[in-house]
Amino acid sequence: METIKLVYPVEGGDLIEAGEASSQMKLTLKKLGLPQDVIRRASICMYEGEINMVIHADGGEATVEVDMDQIVIRMTDHGPGIPDVEQAMKEGFSTAGPAARELGFGAGMGLPNMKRYSDELHVETQLGKGTTVTVRIRIPQ
Amino acid sequence: MTVQELTHALSLNPFHLSAPAAEVTGGYAGDLLSWVMGRAREGNAWLTIMSNQNVAAVALMAGTACVILTEGVEPDPALLQRAREKGVNLLGATESTFAVAAALSRLLK
Numbered sequence: 001m002e003t004i005k006l007v008y009p010v011e012g013g014d015l016i017e018a019g020e021a022s023s024q025m026k027l028t029l030k031k032l033g034l035p036q037d038v039i040r041r042a043s044i045c046m047y048e049g050e051i052n053m054v055i056h057a058d059g060g061e062a063t064v065e066v067d068m069d070q071i072v073i074r075m076t077d078h079g080p081g082i083p084d085v086e087q088a089m090k091e092g093f094s095t096a097g098p099a100a101r102e103l104g105f106g107a108g109m110g111l112p113n114m115k116r117y118s119d120e121l122h123v124e125t126q127l128g129k130g131t132t133v134t135v136r137i138r139i140p141q
Numbered sequence: 142m143t144v145q146e147l148t149h150a151l152s153l154n155p156f157h158l159s160a161p162a163a164e165v166t167g168g169y170a171g172d173l174l175s176w177v178m179g180r181a182r183e184g185n186a187w188l189t190i191m192s193n194q195n196v197a198a199v200a201l202m203a204g205t206a207c208v209i210l211t212e213g214v215e216p217d218p219a220l221l222q223r224a225r226e227k228g229v230n231l232l233g234a235t236e237s238t239f240a241v242a243a244a245l246s247r248l249l250k
Contacts, residue, residue, distance in 0.1 A: 019198030
């Protein structure tokens with residue numbers, strides 16, 4: 001299988017509409033016939049990333065690369081950056097505002113969930129410039 | 142137990158039932174969406190009082206068998222529409238989350 005590259009723009013602003021990119025990716029991964037558990041883990045990582053980009057960065061872009069061995073999801077935004085990544089990785093820590101919390105988000109589980117469901121998580125961030133979160137999920141052979 | 146059987150056994154209100162044959166293998170109760178995504182298992186019946194359309198996306202990503210809105214909560218029109226579009230089983234119960242969870246637990250024993 002050649003590497004398949006998918007690109008999904010993530011609209012900013014409206015949290016209630018978030019999830020479209022993740023839904024589309026999930027459908028595509030299903031069509032590729034990947035194992036159910038792999039699809040589920042990738043979908044959760046992507047959805048959490050999408051929500052983060054909408055809450056904190058007015059959207060961004062997700063690229064998904066799939067080959068025989070792995071799925072790599074790279075989510076890039078041009079938001080404010082994360083001042084303390086270690087703190088952001090802690091379950092329960094959140095800087096999300098009341099609007100996000102009213103909808104059931106802002107529990108401080110976004111990055112921790114991405115870590116939980118991926119085999120590798122990498123966060124690159126620059127204050128005032130933006131953040132790129134990369135997750136890698138291995139496909140068991 | 143299938144979602145259809147569960148709907149019947151607990152007299153749930155089927156707001157939208159797109160995959161009645163989906164197998165329910167457990168349950169999870171929670172309203173913080175990311176918490177649910179982190180903890181709920183595939184095939185769970187998810188009990189919540191959240192009724193916005195993000196519930197459909199979370200159910201889809203987490204692979205839950207169905208969503209049960211408890212305490213008589215009605216889905217927002219946008220949630221119902223999203224459940225229809227994405228094929229998410231969406232049910233309703235008039236009883237409390239605790240009562241539904243207890244009944245579900247007895248059924249799945």
